[in-house]
Amino acid sequence: MVQAIQSPPAEAEWDTTLIRSYDVAGPRYTSYPTxxxxxxxxxxxxxxxxxxxxxxxxxxxxxxxxxxxxxxxxxxxxxxxxxxxxxxxxxxxxxxxxxxxxxxxxxxxxxxxxxxxxxxxxxxxxxxxxxxxxxxxxxxxxxxxxxxxxxxxxxxxxxxxxxxxxxxxxxxxxxxxxxxxxxxxxxxxxxxxxxxxxxxxxxxxxxxxxxxxxxxxxxxxxxxxxxxxxxxxxxxxxxxxxxxxxxxxxxxxxxxxxxxxxxxxxxxxxxxxxxxxxxxxxxxxxxxxxxxxxxxxxxxxxxxxxxxxxxxxxxxxxxxxxxxxxxxxxxxxxGPSSISQFGDTFSQNAKDLQRWSAALSKGHLPIVRGLHVSNEDKLRRHVIMTLACQLSLDIPEVEQRFGINFASHFESSLTQLKAFARDGLVEITQTTISVTGRGRLLLRNICMCFDQYLLNADRKSDGPFSRTI
Ligand code: SF4
Incomplete structure (x- = not known):
């Protein structure tokens, strides 16, 4: 698939007043789902x-x-x-x-x-x-x-x-x-x-x-x-x-x-x-x-x-x-507590040394939890990781790759993101979403707009996540 030519990302603009106003708990997206x-x-x-x-x-x-x-x-x-x-x-x-x-x-x-x-x-x-x-x-x-x-x-x-x-x-x-x-x-x-x-x-x-x-x-x-x-x-x-x-x-x-x-x-x-x-x-x-x-x-x-x-x-x-x-x-x-990302799965070993060791001495893999990544997860993972890493998203590429209409599929995400655009964190056109220099400090918050599990979660509590400040 041909990648659209994109301009280089904007220089990070350090604006702590903005960080303060977006201080919510959220994942660091070392994986999606988390x-x-x-x-x-x-x-x-x-x-x-x-x-x-x-x-x-x-x-x-x-x-x-x-x-x-x-x-x-x-x-x-x-x-x-x-x-x-x-x-x-x-x-x-x-x-x-x-x-x-x-x-x-x-x-x-x-x-x-x-x-x-x-x-x-x-x-x-x-x-x-x-x-x-x-x-x-x-x-x-x-x-x-x-x-x-x-x-x-x-x-x-x-x-x-x-x-x-x-x-x-x-x-x-x-x-x-x-x-x-x-x-x-x-x-x-x-x-x-x-x-x-x-x-x-x-x-x-x-x-x-x-x-x-x-x-x-x-x-x-x-x-x-x-x-x-x-x-x-x-x-x-x-x-x-x-x-x-x-x-x-x-x-x-x-x-x-x-x-x-x-x-x-x-x-x-x-x-x-x-x-x-x-x-x-x-x-x-x-x-x-x-x-x-x-x-x-x-x-x-x-x-x-x-x-x-x-x-x-x-x-x-x-x-x-x-x-x-x-x-x-x-x-x-x-090793104990280690996570594997293999194909469309995540799996985690037992955290406790004795439990991890005991499984292995019986000749078993010490995996105790994990998940299968769904098609919807793969789509959202692609969007979140592309924004987090490339700082811009080629919308037609996503539509072609996943067979979706971006505007209707991500209607509620785009509604949230438009508020971010008013604060100058992102620029949204028909074909791209680009993170601005101001937005680079708040990548987590931008990615959170596309996290299906947060949309459904009780956002009154921090859950297992740390805050921006
Ligand atoms: S106690 Fe924690 S922070 Fe300190 S060395 Fe061990 S793992 Fe690192």
Whole structure:
């Protein structure tokens, strides 16, 4: 299908007054439908049936491995993790993971792995010999590739690595590193139980650069206890000095009834909504001034970054790690709580280490929930992901691809979107919907207009989603 020629996306315009007026809870659209809609009617048998039908598939594959362990608790954390010093659990995990890789690898033998991501928890909780063992298992059960274009990434907690670990990761085939930074201010670090000096991170960054990793990302969080505009400005100044290729700037959502470790945070020490907005404003402008481009939905990149090029070439996609280049359509998740996106299905492993392990020791896939993507889901996913990634939608292309009349099919979505157009967030013509520079800050809200499940949901509550501010 011929893609209409589109003008390049407008520069992001930072307008926090606008952000404040659109502050509602909503998904980040790392998938559509979103993971809260998975249920137990989807079983491992559904996955196995699909895998049997797909056994001759040779298309590239993406792998995600969840390493659930952490040495210490960070109070703000909302991840699926096990805080422990009990190394026997690591042995159990690695043995079970080898079983899962054996089961899954047999189902996807012909497919080259173009993307691999180790996330957690803390992947570098594993000792060097354990990381080597894990990667040996991956290489034994899947077709790893050594092509320059592969994207093999790992999340690093700077407090857990030695210089030798960085050399080892390079040797194991990783070419991208993501560092959990959050904030450099000692007072903030003390109040979230995560102390790491900027100097130690700087040394690590030098080491990573010395080993010629292709890309370095930083994760930051705003809205943490004791944060102020001034303190976070200092953090950002140090971050800019270290010049990571990508920056993910996440919003801390305080939900102590859901995440028990957050009860250790004194609510009185959290910045007010106005301060959070001021922090976001200052930081956003500072990063744009420093030359970063705002890709959308929390992500900033240096000019010329592969994500920016991927947008230009219509190859940008969203998956459970955020934005990525479209190197593979299917994603297989390994380890407790991991999610797979395979064909027209989503499936999730048991979150609990023991339950996940028990299924594998009986020779079963540890899938406990998921869903089949309907034709309507596929249409809406295409619209949402195209807007989130390309910032514009070619309406005749969608009509032709899905055999619909766009105006009548999306009548209520377009009614909502017209209000956004009056605020200058989108431009709507007979043939295109384009996100403006102002709208790039509110991509989530724009995408939400096309989310069928939100149209039917009780919008008085936030549900499982975080707010913009
Ligand atoms: S934030 Fe990361 S390192 Fe800290 S407890 Fe959560 S998963 Fe572990």
């Amino acid at each position: 993971a809260n809609l998975f249920d137990e009617s989807f079983t491992a048998n559904d996955y196995l049936q699909l895998a049997a039908a797909e056994r001759f598939n040779i298309a590239p594959l993406s792998l995600y491995v969840h390493v659930p362990f952490c040495r210490n608790i960070c109070y703000y954390c909302a991840c699926n993790k096990i805080v422990t010093r009990n190394r026997a659990l690591v042995r159990q995990y690695l043995d079970s993971l080898a079983r899962e890789m054996d089961l899954r690898g047999r189902l996807h033998t012909r497919r080259p792995v173009t993307q691999l991501h180790l996330g957690g928890g803390t992947p570098t909780y594993l000792k060097e010999a354990e990381l080597t063992e894990l990667m040996h298992q991956v290489a034994s059960n899947f077709r790893l590739c050594d092509h320059e274009s592969r994207e093999y990434s790992i999340e690093i907690d700077p407090r857990t690595v030695k210089d030798t670990t960085i050399a080892l990761l390079k040797g194991l085939g990783f070419n991208r590193i993501s560092l959990g930074i959050q904030d450099f201010d000692p007072l903030v670090q003390g109040s979230i139980n995560r102390t790491q000096s900027p100097e130690s991170v700087e040394n690590l960054v030098h080491k990573i650069r010395d080993h010629n990793f292709k890309s370095l990302s930083f994760d930051l969080i705003y809205g943490l206890p004791q944060q102020s505009v001034r303190s976070f400005q200092q953090t950002i100044a140090r971050v800019i000095d270290m010049s990571p290729d990508r920056i993910a700037l996440y919003n801390y959502a305080h939900l102590p009834t859901v995440f028990t470790s957050q009860r250790a945070i004194d609510r009185q020490t959290l910045p007010s909504a106005d301060t959070k907005l001021a922090i976001l404003d200052t930081v956003g402008r500072r990063l744009l001034d420093a030359g970063y481009d705002y890709i959308g939905m929390d992500h900033f990149v240096r000019p010329g970054d592969e994500l920016e090029l991927a947008r230009h070439n219509h190859k940008l996609q969203r998956n459970f790690q955020g934005y990525s280049t479209s190197l593979a359509a299917d994603l297989i998740g390994l």
